[in-house]
Amino acid sequence: MSERYEIRFSGSGGQGMILAGIIMAEAASIYGxxxxxxxxxxxxxxxxxxxxxxxxxxxxxxxxxxxxxISCMLAMTQEACDKYHGDIKDGGILLVDAEEVKKIPxxxxxxxSFPIIGTARDELGKTIAANIVSLGMITELTGxxxxxxxxxxxxxxxxxxxxxxxxxALQLGFEKAKGLKNK
Amino acid sequence: xxxxxxLLQGNEACVEGALYAGCKxxxxxxxxPSTEIAEGLSVRLPKVGGKFIQMExxxxxxxxxxxGSVAGLKSLTATSGPGFSLKQECLGYACIAEIPLVIVxxxxxxxxxxxxxxxxxxxxMQAKWGTHGDHPVIAVTPSYVQEILSETVRAFNLAEKFRTxxxxxxxxxxGHMREPITIPVPGELEVIDREKVTCEADEYFPYxxxxxxxxxxxxxxxxxxxxxxxxxxKDGFPTNDSKQIDANNRRIMRKIENHKEEIWKNEETFLxxxxxxxxxxxxxxxSARFAVNKAREEGIKAGxxxxxxxxxxxxxxxxxxxxxxxxxxxxEMNLGQMTLEVERCSKKAxxxxxxxxxxEPITPAQILDAIKKHK
Numbered sequence: 023m024s025e026r027y028e029i030r031f032s033g034s035g036g037q038g039m040i041l042a043g044i045i046m047a048e049a050a051s052i053y054g055x056x057x058x059x060x061x062x063x064x065x066x067x068x069x070x071x072x073x074x075x076x077x078x079x080x081x082x083x084x085x086x087x088x089x090x091x092i093s094c095m096l097a098m099t100q101e102a103c104d105k106y107h108g109d110i111k112d113g114g115i116l117l118v119d120a121e122e123v124k125k126i127p128x129x130x131x132x133x134x135s136f137p138i139i140g141t142a143r144d145e146l147g148k149t150i151a152a153n154i155v156s157l158g159m160i161t162e163l164t165g166x167x168x169x170x171x172x173x174x175x176x177x178x179x180x181x182x183x184x185x186x187x188x189x190x191a192l193q194l195g196f197e198k199a200k201g202l203k204n205k
Numbered sequence: 206x207x208x209x210x211x212l213l214q215g216n217e218a219c220v221e222g223a224l225y226a227g228c229k230x231x232x233x234x235x236x237x238p239s240t241e242i243a244e245g246l247s248v249r250l251p252k253v254g255g256k257f258i259q260m261e262x263x264x265x266x267x268x269x270x271x272x273g274s275v276a277g278l279k280s281l282t283a284t285s286g287p288g289f290s291l292k293q294e295c296l297g298y299a300c301i302a303e304i305p306l307v308i309v310x311x312x313x314x315x316x317x318x319x320x321x322x323x324x325x326x327x328x329x330m331q332a333k334w335g336t337h338g339d340h341p342v343i344a345v346t347p348s349y350v351q352e353i354l355s356e357t358v359r360a361f362n363l364a365e366k367f368r369t370x371x372x373x374x375x376x377x378x379x380g381h382m383r384e385p386i387t388i389p390v391p392g393e394l395e396v397i398d399r400e401k402v403t404c405e406a407d408e409y410f411p412y413x414x415x416x417x418x419x420x421x422x423x424x425x426x427x428x429x430x431x432x433x434x435x436x437x438x439k440d441g442f443p444t445n446d447s448k449q450i451d452a453n454n455r456r457i458m459r460k461i462e463n464h465k466e467e468i469w470k471n472e473e474t475f476l477x478x479x480x481x482x483x484x485x486x487x488x489x490x491x492s493a494r495f496a497v498n499k500a501r502e503e504g505i506k507a508g509x510x511x512x513x514x515x516x517x518x519x520x521x522x523x524x525x526x527x528x529x530x531x532x533x534x535x536x537e538m539n540l541g542q543m544t545l546e547v548e549r550c551s552k553k554a555x556x557x558x559x560x561x562x563x564x565e566p567i568t569p570a571q572i573l574d575a576i577k578k579h580k
Contacts, residue, residue, distance in 0.1 A: 061378060087378065
């Protein structure tokens with residue numbers, strides 16, 4: 023893989039998009055064998071506002087740390103989707119939260135719409151775990167890191183009291199994405 | 206034993222570098238995008254017998270760090286543009302009093318409070334000329350997270366060796382981004398400690414003219430001396446003697462000028478046969494390397510000169526390069542601070558600036574366009 027694989031996690035501040043980016047970068051570079059660079063941009067507010075985290079994954083050293091041609095983007099709010107979808111490359115993936123993102127942008131990318139936050143709420147009882155569900159889905163949809171690597175990365179980053187919850191959230195993400203792929 | 210890789214943020218790597226260098230005192234005032242340095246050291250310093258203090262503001266922070274250093278501890282303060290402005294008075298004080306000190310400035314958009322969460326490289330001239338009077342400045346400029354660690358160590362080394370404040374200057378992008386790095390084991394990187402004073406107490410003078418750089422005894426260790434921002438005699442007490450003032454003002458400049466070769470550090474990529482060269486630092490150098498690699502793939506003879514020491518300015522390298530290349534492209538997240546310096550040093554080559562002050566990085570595509578236009 024000499025090409026750069028670029029993932030953008032976008033949503034609003036407080037949804038854990040930056041943590042999702044960090045976990046993906048660790049799955050690729052610490053628990054996997056690739057190079058990764060993770061960067062972010064956010065406003066001065068700690069809650070709300072459009073926020074994004076980007077992860078570049080490559081077999082080569084990574085110089086430019088920001089996304090230029092996105093292979094996979096997650097949008098957890100309409101605002102983030104509208105603001106950040108422009109860099110998705112042809113044939114790339116856009117995964118959106120079905121309850122939050124009603125207006126799907128036009129483009130030559132594949133769109134997967136799924137109630138990610140709703141699933142975390144209804145099946146786990148915790149909307150806060152939606153970012154981990156999304157990590158499971160992205161892992162399944164892209165295959166850019168292994169299930170084992172992402173699980174190790176998730177478990178190493180989340181508080182000890184919530185290991186089970188996050189493990190379940192990740193599994194749920196794998197399963198739901200498998201369902202979407204096979205549709 | 207090989208060290209395990211860790212995914213660290215640039216500012217976290219700065220913490221690791223400071224600890225590796227033996228920093229034992231941090232005084233600071235939090236400010237985005239540098240706060241993670243203070244956070245990290247507040248947790249880590251007490252575990253290695255060091256002290257962390259959050260002061261009431263940036264001025265007090267650098268003053269306290271100077272105090273920590275005079276007392277014999279390797280000391281650090283970290284900030285961003287608005288705080289760096291406030292620290293300038295004491296930065297000059299550390300220059301004339303010759304106090305080793307490391308100041309990290311994680312650059313954000315300015316002027317004033319500007320754009321707190323956006324990157325910039327607009328404090329390059331401030332690092333050199335922010336404090337008044339002729340004074341020596343050393344500023345190091347890492348581009349990668351691993352390099353923030355090693356350059357922080359180098360900054361402490363230079364500060365101790367040359368008895369002067371050293372600035373670690375990098376932008377928000379690399380301050381906040383994360384990359385896998387390895388923490389070096391003890392002995393892997395050079396660590397320079399302060400020269401010990403061994404003479405009799407009545408023979409000790411902290412500004413002894415017989416030395417280019419006299420050793421600095423820890424305050425309170427039995428060696429009596431005075432520390433002041435006024436021009437001073439060899440014992441540190443103020444003087445109005447014009448000869449003495451002239452000698453000291455020239456000596457503090459000379460102690461850096463005479464050692465530029467060992468302070469300079471440049472990374473050269475594809476310079477052997479390059480016809481168009483990009484000169485830039487920090488995260489912009491990452492965009493530049495990407496662009497230069499792309500240009501080479503297209504058969505264009507492009508190269509990259511990346512300074513890891515921006516002050517003293519690498520004039521010699523640029524002058525030499527300018528005699529054999531067509532153009533030097535200078536991308537920077539400001540409106541032309543380095544470009545002016547490169548123009549000063551360039552003898553023949555065209556100097557082309559690329560400037561951006563909208564809080565967004567200069568992209569590889571922008572640099573590649575310029576390379577193609579000037580090849």
